[in-house]
Amino acid sequence: MESSSENLVKTLLRNPSSIKTKSQAKQLHAQIVKTRGSRSVSLATIILGVYSDLNLLKESLEVFNNFRYVPTKAWKSVVRCYSCNGYFRDSLACFVEMRGWGKLPGSDVFPSVVRACTHLKELRVGESVHGCVIRFGMESDLYTGNALMNMYAKLQVSSHDYHVLDEIPQSDRVYSRRSSLTQDSEIGILRNELIMSEKSHFESLSGRRVKNATGLDSVSKIFQMMPDKDVVSWNTVIGGNVQSGLYEEALERLREMSNAYLKPDCFTLSSVLPVFARHVNVLKGKEIHGYAIRHGFDKDEYIRSSLIDMYATCTRVEDSYRVFNLLSEKDDVSWNSIIAGCVQNGTFVEGLGLFRQMLAANVKPVEVSFSAILPACAHLTTLHLGKQLHAYIIRVGFDQNMYIASSLVDMYAKCGKIMTARWIFDRMDIHDSVSWTAIIMGYALNGHAREATILFENMQHDKIKPNAVAYLAILTACSHAGLVDEGWNYFTSMNRYGVSPELEHYASIADLLGRAGRLMEAYKFINDMPIKPTGSIWATLLSACRVHKNVELAEKVAKEMSTADPGNMGPYLLLSNMYSAAGRWKDASKLRTNMKKKGMRKPPACSWIEVRNQVHAFVSGDTSHPYYDQIHVALRDLYERLKQEGYVPQISEALHDVDEEQKSDLLYTHSERLAIAFGIISTPAGTTIHIIKNLRVCVDCHTAIKFISKIMGRDIIVRDNSRFHHFKDGNCSCGDYW
DNA sequence: ATAGGGTTAG
Known part of the structure; x- marks a missing residue:
């Protein structure tokens, strides 16, 4: 009996990977302690390896902490185990300490360390580890190579940001935006130790990062140099290419992959689906959907989210809904996909409804959720919702996210709050072409053409080349302000800057x-x-x-x-x-x-106004509002005071063949006047009145509103279907030009 | 060791 269990222990120790469960491992451990005590370093190392391979962190640490002298293999086991359990800081700390003891790392530990850097968003540390990989000749290891590609794919800035970062020490940029660890002194020290000891890979190669002399990004470069590649390698390089917007390369890789007799799997498919969604027509997308069904991939949740997105991008939201409803478990990504699908296809109210449903389903909104939904508030001009979302964003600390900040700038600008938009814009730590364009367009729509042109120049000083959308913004600014020569100059300069009109x-x-x-x-x-x-x-x-x-x-x-x-x-x-x-x-x-x-x-002329977080809509000649009587009285009163101030109705704008009296009657039932009158009687004196109108403001209303702003001492902001009018003291920001 | 969703556009 005694000897047979002893034989089993011997067999197991010779072949530790045959231990598959926690209880087996613990039994073996107990048996060893019972028969040979706990002093043997080599036996403890084997046991630690077993625990670590089974991802048993607590047990691994118990063994590890009993060493007086820690063998290399034990270090590696713990580094791996920390990383596998999500303790990335501890994994890195352990790795640094291990290097401090002069222990040599190998292919058994690098994947975990690289993975830790990826999760901690520590690109510079990762590059140092990469340098270390090269020094120890481990760059040809399959798993290490895959992990490195994954890290660069996740952490390197995408290629279209590139010109922004070219001239600035990139490390600063990366840390200020991507790392949550900047203020974390513990990891800060760690990072410095690592960077001091391991020379950064790309610094030693070329001094230039991310893109290098070959013109390839780091991911493709590693991929090319890898002697052995498996499906994971192909999937990672394809995913990396897609992430950097290198769609052609991604599809080329996909073809090469098939030529290498490797079958695309779920990972491959969900990586390339967005490419088909954005660059190929629905038919091609459907083909891929068919392929997914034939290979049984369509039950995969990742594939389904991609399909939702694909159909939405091809303006087939109904098909997105169909896929969405098939999902048994809806996670944040599937919610965000369907919400973004609605918003991008202009069904804003549905998008907002789904956003609420998502919250009701207890799915926590992430960054993407907010940047997907904010454009709906911008387009609907529902400032109160936008503000609520903004408050939420600040509470969860997403306000420095580029996508979110840009859509907040846009939302406030579109709601006529150009100063708030500017305030947010000024507080962003980096601007890209999207955020610049959002603020320029904001000024354009609000009639501040001068500020728009100044910002357009500032954008170029900030080394951002204007693209087609930015040009559209500045041309809009000029056209709304009647700056004919400036507009023409911008238009003709487009070709010089390589943007074809x-x-x-x-x-x-x-x-x-x-x-x-x-x-x-x-x-x-x-x-x-x-x-x-x-x-x-x-x-x-x-x-x-x-x-x-x-x-x-x-x-x-x-x-x-x-x-x-x-x-x-x-x-x-x-x-x-x-x-x-x-x-x-x-x-x-x-x-x-x-x-x-x-x-x-x-289409009926319609105006609406938000009062105390509620939207009140008025159609031209509308008498159905519950406060219509008061509104009517207010309008009559207003009309009398306007006349005293010298206002004369311009009846040609009434557009109907009716007699004079009826004409003036029509004039003060225009929807924007109803909304303004309601605003005046339902908000405290001096409050700014915000009106939205679905058509352009007529000349007569424009004149009347100028008078109203003066008589009532109110700022009145009217957004019509193409721009904003800020009325103040009898004048309008459009300078009567619209 | 690998995957899905986001901002500007009269």
Whole structure:
């Protein structure tokens, strides 16, 4: 009996990996202590190895702490065990101490150490470890190589940020943004020890990091140098390429992978699905979905989240919903995918609803959740929701996240709170082209063209090259302020900076010329464009014709427009309004009858206002609001005071063939006036009134609101469908130019 | 040792 168990112990000690459970390991340990005591260093090392391989941290540490002299193998076991249990700081600390004792690391410990660096987001430490790997000739180890690729894929900055970081010591940047450990003195000391002792890999190679002389990123470079590669290696390099936006490379790798007779698996598929989603059409995406189903991958939760995203990116949100509803367990990623899908496809209210459902389902929102939902508040101009989200963001400490900060800037700007937007912008520690563009567009929409141009220049001083969207922002600023020459200069400079103008830029210039009254120039510009003009470009010119009362050109443009975009009722509507304004009632009514025959209906003018966290909507001529009587009284009162101040209604804007009295009646039932009157009676004196309108403000309302701001001593901010008007002391920020 | 979701666009 005694000898047979002794034989078993011997067999097990010769082959420790045959121990598969905790109780087996503990029994063996107990047996050894019983028969041979606990003094044998080599036996303890074997036991520690067994515990460590089974991820038993507590047991491993008990053995480890009993050593008086720690053998190399024991160090390695503990480093591994710490890392596997998520104690990355301890793993690194142990590794540093082990190196301090002069112990030689190997392929059995590097993967864990690299993994610890990855999780701790310690790129510089990781690079030092990489240097160490090279020095010990372990770069050809499969597992170490895979771990290193994974680390660089996760921690290196993506290639489009690159120019920002080129000129600045990158270590500073990486720590200030990515590391949560900057203030952690313990790891700080650790880091310094490591960096002092192990020379950073890329510093020793070229002094240049991330990208190097070969033009390859670190991930691809390691991949190329690896002598043995398995599916994990391929998946990691493909995932890394996708993360850095190197889509072509990723797909090329995928082809090479098949040529190497390796079968793509779940990991491969969920890494490349986003590429198909963004660069190939729905059909290709469906094909991939089919492939996933045939190979049984579609039950994988990761694949499903990717599919939700893919269908949403291809504007097929219904299909996203279908996949989403199939999920048995919905985690944060699947929620965020469907929410982002809604928001990106313009169904903002649904997006907000899903966000609430996610919270109700006790799924904690992460950074991505907020940057996905904030644009919904921006587009809906629901400041109270945006503020609530902002408060939440501050409480959980996400306010320095680039994506979140940029969407907060955008949200506040779109809600007319340009100063708050600026405040957040100024407090960001790094700006990228997106955050710059958000603030520039914010100033543009709020009518502060000067500030927009200054920021546009500052952006370039900050070494950010303007891209197509940034140009669109600055052109918008110019066109809203009537800065024709500046706008034209920016437009012509685009090619010099390697940005080729697209349809939107041409549209913006056409708008710029048209608004400025240079109608014929605009007409010629549109006709001479290298791109076929669309209905919407003609529409901007048409509305310019209306503002500058050029009926002849308007008729011509309306014709062009209905050819370019036959289903659009815009031209009829505008033209009919112009006929009305010019007193050509017959032409107007003929056109309207025609529209009715074609089944076209005019969207109702609508304005809304937030009072005490509630949205109140008013349609033109609306009498259904519970406080309508008070609103009506307030409007009459206002009208009297306006008249005393010298306000004269511009009845041509009433656009209907009715007698004078009715015209002025129509004038003070416009939806924005209802909303403003309600705002005045339901908020304390002096409070700024924010109004949102779905159509452009008419000339008469614009004049009236200027008077109201003066008489009532109120700032009134009106966002119409293209910009903001800040009314103050009888003036408007648009300078009567809109 | 590997995977999915995010910001600007009249």
